[in-house]
Amino acid sequence: MNIELGISTFGETTILEKTGQAYSHAERIQQLVKEIELADQVGLDVYGIGEHHREDFAVSAPEIVLAAGAVNTSRIKLTSAVSILSSMDPVRLYQQYATIDALSNGRAEIMAGRGSFIESFPLFGYDLQDYEELFDEKLAMLLQIKEQTNLNWQGKHTQTVQNNPVYPRAVQEDFPIWVATGGHVESTIKIAKAGLPIVYAIIGTAPKNFKPLVDVYRKMTRNLGYSPEQTKVAAHSWGWIGDDNQAAIDAYFHPTKQTTDNIAKDRPHWTEMTKAAYLQSISDQGASIVGDPKAVAQKMIETIETLGLDRFFLHLPVGSMPHDEVLHAIELYGQEVAPRVRAYFADQ
Template identity: 55%
Template sequence: MEIGISTFLEATPDPVTGVVISHAERLRQAVEEIVLADQAGLDVYGIGEHHRADYAGTSPAVVLAAAAAMTKRIRLTSAVTVLSSDDPVRVYQAFSTLDGISNGRAEIMAGRGSFIESFPLFGYSLDDYEALFEEKLELLLAIRASEKVTWGGGHRPAIHNLGVYPRSVQDPLPVWIASGGTAESAIRAGTLGLPIAFAIIGGMPESFAPLVSLYKQAAARAGHNPEKLAIATHSHGFVGETNEQAADLFFPSTQAQMNVIGRERGWGQPYTRATFDAARTLRGALYVGDPEYVAKKILLLRKNLGVTRFFLHVNVGTMPHREVLRAIELLGTKVAPIVRRELERESKA
């Protein structure tokens, strides 16, 4: 089972001091995090694409490439690429370039995007939300399958027997489907035989089991072996020295950012400490605690959903960077070994 970090490169006001770091500083911090994650033994680091003032991650491939030459084994992925509002040719070129720099460690996680700022920014209509993603995913998969591409669609000019370069080191370049938890996304990914990543940021992770079943059933119907397909989850969380310390450090920034998003989306009820504490219980969606507790929650997730990769989203909102680095270090040196030892023990039982 792979364990790693995901981030949106938050550049939000510090909930304690009110200070807002620059996008440039947050980008440099991300490179430092990736290097540490590699050294700590984590398997993957993902950056989500957003186009708004409180996130610095508009170009995940560029940030990942900055760290690629300074790392040795960690896989480098978007989390996600908003494929609907991008050009699949440029997406492939950016990540195949990253793949070359990293010598075969790049991945694309393609999604429709839960934030919609990129659509008007790049001149797309939200009326075409579904059609854009389906068409552009088709083109992206055609590009990774063949050096020369002939393709036509309704939202992008056709391509007639043209080459797309550079080609990736990996053949094929890994493409994941990211899902917020819809049946349509699970069925699409299974039918295409693509790995899937579920964003689980609320409720109980075990409630995603029916979607995992739909995914595997769709894969089997399409002739793919579901046992060979990877399943990832992405959840907010933080690793501290103790459960109480982790919760107290992680709550202020999480509350601040969740309330910003809640106001934007009309959630109604504010995000409170009671909400937070309920979510960090064993069956909740927050992975907050000491290494043993976080490992226990990951193992329960593995048991309930059969996941093969787990992303811990650190941080939500802005936290002191030294605390974020310590959480990454603990995830790699303490949590991941516990999970791996237990899974090895189970495999031998």
């Protein structure tokens, strides 16, 4: 099995436990470029940055950060994680990532999503009542742009375009467009019918609970005649890596609680994180992957094997950590965790 291992991030800017201060958005964005470069140096396969429009996440334009990261890297794939397609212009989105594809010599990807966070909708003048229609129409438009240089498009929520070319074109002949989902069966079915690769955000429950969804996706894409190369499955989970297992567990509680508590302010179905809930989340019954390289590799292997994944993102970190510690965690991921995981699946 050829497993791709990577990192996802939102560029979190929560309060640091040791200083009581938060990194500024400018500091965090600059740090992300260094993290991309290091991830490339230690041999990780992919780096993804998500789009948000709120104070506790620094990145509203992941394509710009990824473009900066493309310049001094040579092999790592660069993807959004996610681009909120529902509140974006598909023409502009394609152009942006085709530009990153040029800068990186064919290493860019788009991961499109409906938007778990909805701040972008009023910000860009979209009605949440059109939530599903916006995504479906814009995804169809994006896929047509990918396939045809000259765009002919009749829009309802999008512009109508009459035989206008879209440039630049991506370097990759089959430019990768993934679709992310939080785990709704309806989303899984839509993505399967489109024959697009899928990414599951595994956060609040054990990875094994996503297996029925993955099985539905695999069965549908196979029955519809899509190839395994077209229909890859990825997942991302929160995580952290340290030299010492217990020290890593202890250190990661504060940033995880900061992020969870911030989200809970806006979402009725989220609650502030207790220490007991945190320990549950990093146990075998939870989604988070935290510990020393051996422990992290083992849980990552179990997640990948259970779901039959082609790609896995460790969201590292989910809340702000001192940047030197983040860089060390990336080193541990590339130099100790990834070799263990790859060696295991090389024998499969």
